Amino acid sequence: MNKKIIKQLAEEHGTPLLIIDHEQIRKNYREFRKRLPRIQVYYAIKANSDPEIIKTLLKLGASFDVASLNEFNLIFDQVKHLEPRELQNFIWDNIIYANPVKKPDSLHVLNLYKPLLTFDSIEEMRKIKLHSPDAGLLLRIKISDEGSVVKFSNKFGIDPKQALDLIKKTKENRMTIEGISFHAGSQCNQPGNFVKALRTVAGIFKQADAKGYEIGETVTRGYPIKIVDIGGGFPVKYKGDEQSFEGLAAIINKEVDKLFPRDKVLLLAEPGRFLVANAGTEVASVVLAKHSTNPPSYHIDDGVYHTFSALVYDHIPITVRAIKGGTPKECRLFGPTCDGLDTLSENEYIHNTGKVFLPYLQEGDLVYTENMGAYTTASSTNFNGMPPAKVVHINL
Numbered sequence: 336m337n338k339k340i341i342k343q344l345a346e347e348h349g350t351p352l353l354i355i356d357h358e359q360i361r362k363n364y365r366e367f368r369k370r371l372p373r374i375q376v377y378y379a380i381k382a383n384s385d386p387e388i389i390k391t392l393l394k395l396g397a398s399f400d401v402a403s404l405n406e407f408n409l410i411f412d413q414v415k416h417l418e419p420r421e422l423q424n425f426i427w428d429n430i431i432y433a434n435p436v437k438k439p440d441s442l443h444v445l446n447l448y449k450p451l452l453t454f455d456s457i458e459e460m461r462k463i464k465l466h467s468p469d470a471g472l473l474l475r476i477k478i479s480d481e482g483s484v485v486k487f488s489n490k491f492g493i494d495p496k497q498a499l500d501l502i503k504k505t506k507e508n509r510m511t512i513e514g515i516s517f518h519a520g521s522q523c524n525q526p527g528n529f530v531k532a533l534r535t536v537a538g539i540f541k542q543a544d545a546k547g548y549e550i551g552e553t554v555t556r557g558y559p560i561k562i563v564d565i566g567g568g569f570p571v572k573y574k575g576d577e578q579s580f581e582g583l584a585a586i587i588n589k590e591v592d593k594l595f596p597r598d599k600v601l602l603l604a605e606p607g608r609f610l611v612a613n614a615g616t617e618v619a620s621v622v623l624a625k626h627s628t629n630p631p632s633y634h635i636d637d638g639v640y641h642t643f644s645a646l647v648y649d650h651i652p653i654t655v656r657a658i659k660g661g662t663p664k665e666c667r668l669f670g671p672t673c674d675g676l677d678t679l680s681e682n683e684y685i686h687n688t689g690k691v692f693l694p695y696l697q698e699g700d701l702v703y704t705e706n707m708g709a710y711t712t713a714s715s716t717n718f719n720g721m722p723p724a725k726v727v728h729i730n731l
């Protein structure tokens with residue numbers, strides 16, 4: 336983003352500030368649709384659940400992946416004006432609740448809408464049967480997430496070897512299994528993870544067909560359509576040397592065309608980061624510039640308890656730059672809270688080395704960081720009574 340615009344917006348709105356460029360979100364969505372035309376996009380709103388982002392993606396025809404009843408309600412709020420029949424159809428066709436662990440009271444409310452839910456254990460299946468018996472189910476399997484920056488397979492997914500048995504038990508409980516889901520890990524740089532996972536899914540479908548365990552929903556077309564949900568993980572160019580989305584998409588397309596007939600299988604994905612990361616630019620001000628230390632120490636008004644929480648939870652490469660020019664010199668960079676942990680320099684994910692270089696700064700000077708649209712404000716806190724960065728939307 337242009338430095339002049341960043342400066343203007345910071346002067347107008349104050350700091351800390353997160354600028355979200357909606358034209359970039361539209362570009363990302365179109366790119367996803369163009370490169371993966373068979374795959375319906377369910378935006379994982381956990382990456383950034385700002386209602387303006389939801390509105391922009393809704394206008395483009397996106398669907399949504401939610402992880403809690405509160406996230407479900409953020410989507411519901413945008414569509415509640417629809418006629419009851421249209422509303423029900425929207426929820427069926429455009430929302431997936433993709434957290435394999437759900438609270439009974441959330442399931443109870445969700446059952447009103449016969450939602451699509453994921454599960455990965457017999458215990459969760461029984462809970463769903465009790466509290467949301469009209470739901471459709473996707474079985475989440477555990478797959479390799481080697482080479483992905485944020486991993487999930489330590490926590491979620493049934494071992495594919497046990498999938499058939501759980502499918503059998505789910506059918507015996509007269510629950511509908513609509514398909515299978517997986518997640519290759521966030522910021523996945525290993526296309527092989529998708530390939531192996533897709534082949535594993537095809538293998539499970541084959542075994543289930545052979546045993547006569549019907550997977551798929553029959554209502555819409557009169558014959559079962561199986562869902563394959565390939566999750567999120569589509570990589571963003573933070574440093575430039577990451578796996579290209581274009582290359583990954585070509586590999587996925589080839590594999591799904593080989594494995595899944597168009598008229599029998601519906602494909603969907605849950606991209607989060609890919610749609611919003613490069614649409615966000617964070618801006619902070621220097622609150623204290625200590626030139627009496629060696630190297631100089633800059634305390635800014637955003638840190639690891641706020642937009643830079645990505646350094647702790649998300650582990651993405653972050654590069655902080657100054658608006659003003661000058662020769663960059665090594666410095667230490669701190670967030671605004673009283674905690675020593677709130678230190679940006681020395682973190683291995685900052686500037687790829689933990690060493691921060693900035694020009695000579697004074698109090699009030701601005702620094703900015705690009706690619707901060709995903710998993711940043713989403714995990715900000717109010718620690719020390721300091722609220723998360725204000726969000727300003729451009730090109731709405």
Ligand SMILES: Cc1ncc(COP(=O)(O)O)c(C=O)c1O
Pocket residue numbers: 379381382400433434487518520521522566567568569605606607608609
């Ligand atoms: C179930 C599920 N789907 C999708 C996503 C989004 O992943 P990404 O942002 O890597 O696309 C996540 C991330 O946590 C997830 O847990």
